[in-house]
Amino acid sequence: MNRLTTTAIATLMALGLAPAAQAEIKIGATLSATGPASFLGDPEAKTLEMLVEEVNAAGGINGEMLELVMYDDGGDPNKARTFATRLVEDDEVAAIIGGTTTGTTMSIIPVAEDAEIPFISLAGAVDIIDPVKAWVFKTPHTDRMACQKIFEDMQKRGVTKIGMISGTDGFGASMQAQCKGVVGDYGIEIVADETYDPKDADMTPQLTNIKNTAGIQAVLNPGFGQGPSIVTRNYKQLAVGLPLYQSHGVASKGFIDLAGVEAAEGVRLPAAALLVADILPDSDPQKAVVTAYRDGFEKKTGTPVSTFGGHAYDAFMILKGALEKAGGEPAAIRDAIEGTTGYVGTGGIVNMTAEDHLGLDLTAFKMLEIKNGDWTIVE
Amino acid sequence: MSELLQFLFSGVTVGAVYALVALGFTIIYNASDVVNFAQGEFVMLGGMATVFAHAAGLPLPLAALVAIVGTAAVGVALNRLAIEPARGAPVVSLIIITIGASIFIRGAAQLVFDKQIHTFPAFSGDDPIRILGATILPQSLWVIAGAVLVFVALWLFFTRTLLGRAVLATSNNRLAAQLVGINTNFVMTLSFALSAGIGALAGVLVTPITLTSYDVGLTLALKGFAAAMLGGMGNPKGALAGGLLLGLLEAMTAGYLSSQYKDAAAFVVILAVLFLMPQGLFGRKSTDRV
Amino acid sequence: MKLTPKTATLLVLAALVAITPFFFPSGYYYRVGALIFVNGLAVTGIVILTGYAGQVSLGHAGFAGIGGYACALAPVHLGLHPALAVVLGAVMSAALAWLVGRPILRLKGYYLGVASLGMGILISMVLNNERWLTRGPDGIDVPDLGLRGVLKDWGLNLSNGEFWYFFSGIVMILGAWAALNLHQSPTGRALRALHGSEIAARTVGVDVSRLKLQAFVISAVYASVSGSLLALQNKFITPDVAGFMHSIEMVTMAVLGGAGSVLGAIFGAGILTLLPQVLTVFAEYEQMVLGLVMMLVMIFLREGLLPSILRKLRGTGE
Numbered sequence: 001m002n003r004l005t006t007t008a009i010a011t012l013m014a015l016g017l018a019p020a021a022q023a024e025i026k027i028g029a030t031l032s033a034t035g036p037a038s039f040l041g042d043p044e045a046k047t048l049e050m051l052v053e054e055v056n057a058a059g060g061i062n063g064e065m066l067e068l069v070m071y072d073d074g075g076d077p078n079k080a081r082t083f084a085t086r087l088v089e090d091d092e093v094a095a096i097i098g099g100t101t102t103g104t105t106m107s108i109i110p111v112a113e114d115a116e117i118p119f120i121s122l123a124g125a126v127d128i129i130d131p132v133k134a135w136v137f138k139t140p141h142t143d144r145m146a147c148q149k150i151f152e153d154m155q156k157r158g159v160t161k162i163g164m165i166s167g168t169d170g171f172g173a174s175m176q177a178q179c180k181g182v183v184g185d186y187g188i189e190i191v192a193d194e195t196y197d198p199k200d201a202d203m204t205p206q207l208t209n210i211k212n213t214a215g216i217q218a219v220l221n222p223g224f225g226q227g228p229s230i231v232t233r234n235y236k237q238l239a240v241g242l243p244l245y246q247s248h249g250v251a252s253k254g255f256i257d258l259a260g261v262e263a264a265e266g267v268r269l270p271a272a273a274l275l276v277a278d279i280l281p282d283s284d285p286q287k288a289v290v291t292a293y294r295d296g297f298e299k300k301t302g303t304p305v306s307t308f309g310g311h312a313y314d315a316f317m318i319l320k321g322a323l324e325k326a327g328g329e330p331a332a333i334r335d336a337i338e339g340t341t342g343y344v345g346t347g348g349i350v351n352m353t354a355e356d357h358l359g360l361d362l363t364a365f366k367m368l369e370i371k372n373g374d375w376t377i378v379e
Numbered sequence: 380m381s382e383l384l385q386f387l388f389s390g391v392t393v394g395a396v397y398a399l400v401a402l403g404f405t406i407i408y409n410a411s412d413v414v415n416f417a418q419g420e421f422v423m424l425g426g427m428a429t430v431f432a433h434a435a436g437l438p439l440p441l442a443a444l445v446a447i448v449g450t451a452a453v454g455v456a457l458n459r460l461a462i463e464p465a466r467g468a469p470v471v472s473l474i475i476i477t478i479g480a481s482i483f484i485r486g487a488a489q490l491v492f493d494k495q496i497h498t499f500p501a502f503s504g505d506d507p508i509r510i511l512g513a514t515i516l517p518q519s520l521w522v523i524a525g526a527v528l529v530f531v532a533l534w535l536f537f538t539r540t541l542l543g544r545a546v547l548a549t550s551n552n553r554l555a556a557q558l559v560g561i562n563t564n565f566v567m568t569l570s571f572a573l574s575a576g577i578g579a580l581a582g583v584l585v586t587p588i589t590l591t592s593y594d595v596g597l598t599l600a601l602k603g604f605a606a607a608m609l610g611g612m613g614n615p616k617g618a619l620a621g622g623l624l625l626g627l628l629e630a631m632t633a634g635y636l637s638s639q640y641k642d643a644a645a646f647v648v649i650l651a652v653l654f655l656m657p658q659g660l661f662g663r664k665s666t667d668r669v
Numbered sequence: 670m671k672l673t674p675k676t677a678t679l680l681v682l683a684a685l686v687a688i689t690p691f692f693f694p695s696g697y698y699y700r701v702g703a704l705i706f707v708n709g710l711a712v713t714g715i716v717i718l719t720g721y722a723g724q725v726s727l728g729h730a731g732f733a734g735i736g737g738y739a740c741a742l743a744p745v746h747l748g749l750h751p752a753l754a755v756v757l758g759a760v761m762s763a764a765l766a767w768l769v770g771r772p773i774l775r776l777k778g779y780y781l782g783v784a785s786l787g788m789g790i791l792i793s794m795v796l797n798n799e800r801w802l803t804r805g806p807d808g809i810d811v812p813d814l815g816l817r818g819v820l821k822d823w824g825l826n827l828s829n830g831e832f833w834y835f836f837s838g839i840v841m842i843l844g845a846w847a848a849l850n851l852h853q854s855p856t857g858r859a860l861r862a863l864h865g866s867e868i869a870a871r872t873v874g875v876d877v878s879r880l881k882l883q884a885f886v887i888s889a890v891y892a893s894v895s896g897s898l899l900a901l902q903n904k905f906i907t908p909d910v911a912g913f914m915h916s917i918e919m920v921t922m923a924v925l926g927g928a929g930s931v932l933g934a935i936f937g938a939g940i941l942t943l944l945p946q947v948l949t950v951f952a953e954y955e956q957m958v959l960g961l962v963m964m965l966v967m968i969f970l971r972e973g974l975l976p977s978i979l980r981k982l983r984g985t986g987e
Contacts, residue, residue, distance in 0.1 A: 042494045071949055077907045082700055089697035102807040103907045110904050125807060170806040194638045199598040201396055201589040204389040205634035208382055226496050226590040237507045237514050258498055258590055260505060414779050465968045470778045471725050472967045475921050479963030486956025608783040639798045646787035653784050654772045
């Protein structure tokens with residue numbers, strides 16, 4: 001029996017080694033490189049392409065080349081599900097990275113779970129990993145964590161009554177709900193709750209109502225895309241004069257340019273270390289990682305780095321670590337991903353467990369404040 | 380009081396944006412009875428081309444001019460390559476052609492430009508003007524002035540100039556127009572160039588307020604289409620009134636009722652208006668030919 | 670036995686559903702096939718509305734949204750079996766179409782377009798905003814239909830992909846059968862008369878507004894059931910199903926393939942469902958190619974793909 005197995009393996013290896021140069025591990029991705037979430041999906045796609053190139057140039061993983069099969073679902077959950085099926089059934093990938101938005105992620109999950117293929121999502125909502133699903137992981141901080149980080153900071157400043165203005169897209173609506181869920185823990189009350197459409201051109205009516213609500217001490221704006229920039233401009237236009245908090249959806253230097261240096265002054269937001277690579281103290285364990293990724297990405301694409309690309313970076317590196325340890329078998333990869341500890345990434349230091357398929361805690365977020373058109377870290 | 384005024388300012392600003400887009404629909408519709416769903420892409424092209432020309436070193440006014448002329452050329456090409464060959468096709472085919480064109484232009488824009496969000500500086504700074512406790516940005520005044528000027532120019536064009544009447548004649552009866560010596564090909568080319576140019580001008584004016592990216596066109600086209608239909612398609616007066624009304628409705632609903640349902644309020648009003656006046660507020664009465 | 674167009678259409682569809690799986694290299698093709706059938710069902714409704722009755726709707730995805738969310742919500746809140754939820758969705762869609770259709774079908778051309786567009790946007794807005802009920806833009810889980818389990822107990826063990834392929838295929842054929850019957854009925858003839866000339870139809874005593882309303886309601890039911898099937902198949906649904914782009918997609922599929930016939934429209938659904946899968950080879954040029962295809966077909970093959978191809982085959986070109 002034992003000898004038979006050994007022979008079988010030897011034969012297989014011989015067969016496998018003959019075309020040694022073609023030995024490869026296929027990894028799949030379905031991202032929203034176009035459509036309403038394209039400025040999330042675009043850097044994610046470019047990051048994955050860049051990293052696969054790098055790994056292959058360095059000789060692959062344990063001598064095996066990586067092949068990246070990537071599809072653009074345009075942010076449509078139905079398409080994402082079809083592409084996930086294609087990755088699993090037709091391309092026969094060993095693992096899937098993707099799901100730029102929560103909607104696309106949720107529609108990929110049943111496919112990955114049914115086929116028992118490890119899946120690392122790049123979307124925000126906490127529902128993706130809570131409750132834990134055997135084959136599903138994610139790299140971005142959850143929106144609930146962002147709310148907690150913001151409310152912690154508000155609490156420190158003695159804020160008890162706030163107004164919220166949220167985008168009606170998936171990101172804004174999910175974070176709005178999560179914030180309402182945890183706000184009570186911090187002794188804070190939401191006394192004004194407004195929304196806007198992500199394509200709206202002007203939010204002054206909503207902000208006027210918030211401004212005129214008695215007792216408000218700060219305003220929080222969960223959203224991504226151009227919405228937060230316009231809210232920040234309108235906020236200044238109306239001279240609201242209270243602390244304004246943006247969310248982690250504001251994830252690149254572009255926000256400051258779009259909102260305008262003057263309007264963005266004093267805005268606070270929770271963000272990953274990636275945004276502030278330069279001002280991190282040298283002792284910070286993330287400094288080397290985020291600086292290297294930022295320089296690589298900006299050199300390759302000529303566009304400023306964003307934390308969304310960072311999520312893809314973390315997902316790929318975690319998967320790469322698992323592949324190095326476990327080889328190309330989905331079940332072994334899954335176990336290895338779940339066993340990730342002490343991975344230092346752009347989003348923080350990841351320690352996964354069977355109960356926690358994210359592996360980040362609140363320390364992964366830094367509270368930033370914009371001063372003179374640049375980020376500063378609030379201590 | 381200052382609250383109401385603030386809502387009014389917001390409504391007029393947004394309304395002027397819609398009106399500019401709606402006005403762009405007017406000319407093509409008048410010349411060819413086509414509602415051009417790619418109109419929003421003209422607005423996008425105007426904004427994006429200005430951003431990139433400006434970034435390439437052109438001064439802003441020159442960049443804007445380049446963008447407007449370039450977009451007008453795209454409009455002419457659209458007519459030559461897609462609309463003219465499909466003359467006489469049913470409404471639904473024309474809707475699909477122009478939506479196909481809009482998908483095509485958007486796809487090209489994401490390659491030629493990029494997928495980032497962009498803006499350029501407002502023409503007269505960002506310091507809000509205060510009136511009775513409410514504020515309005517100088518750029519909003521630019522947009523409002525732009526909408527009014529385009530409206531007046533179009534209104535004069537269609538009622539006072541021979542060429543404008545030729546456009547209307549072409550729309551009413553192409554053959555008859557040709558018989559009385561109107562160069563209908565030229566009229567069509569001119570209409571698309573003007574429409575695209577107005578769209579691009581809208582893009583240049585609104586970008587400092589709304590920001591721009593390769594995919595802003597669809598929303599703008601839908602809102603502009605709704606505004607034009609509310610006012611009555613084909614009539615510059617209708618486009619201006621429809622746009623402003625739509626913007627005011629959204630702002631007032633967001634201010635006084637619910638910001639979640641502000642777009643809903645706008646569409647409910649459109650449905651109600653069309654129910655009472657099937658040709659919109661200022662639309663032409665049409666009769667069916669048997 | 671002489672082959673009527675109706676029998677021919679049904680035979681072609683049945684043969685397609687039954688035979689193509691023999692050529693499927695992997696399970697992924699069942700998924701694409703199932704999507705084609707779901708879309709095929711929706712566009713059959715568009716054939717009745719646009720192809721037969723000559724009316725344009727830019728908001729039919731709204732009904733697909735109602736059908737889809739009925740399957741997500743009714744089993745949880747009302748304790749209905751998912752199959753009954755499909756029926757409930759269809760009834761709700763029909764009722765809404767009847768209510769809305771009466772005023773808006775008086776409008777013509779682009780005015781009808783914008784009114785139906787508004788209706789669709791209102792529905793999708795409710796699905797997006799009423800988070801307490803629909804869980805908002807990130808979507809909601811849909812319970813299992815349970816039919817696959819029943820078949821398994823009877824000894825017919827199908828994979829998930831296979832089951833949805835055949836089930837959607839059968840529902841689509843039933844839908845096509847109903848539409849073809851309607852086409853031959855007196856109502857169908859009156860509808861086509863209406864398409865030719867509304868005034869002429871009215872003069873010969875056709876109750877024009879009642880007919881248009883009927884076509885609108887029936888097509889809404891088709892859209893609703895297709896939305897239900899999509900939700901049940903994905904076991905998950907988001908408000909995108911009710912979005913403007915989905916409405917446009919339905920109309921485009923029907924018109925591109927040939928809205929005048931059921932087979933043509935289903936052909937269009939097949940092409941436009943396959944296209945994004947094939948176009949992945951164009952990577953970032955995908956959007957441009959899609960837009961180009963839409964324009965070229967509408968310019969050069971005005972009656973739609975299938976009628977034009979058939980004419981070529983018969984050698985009776987224009």
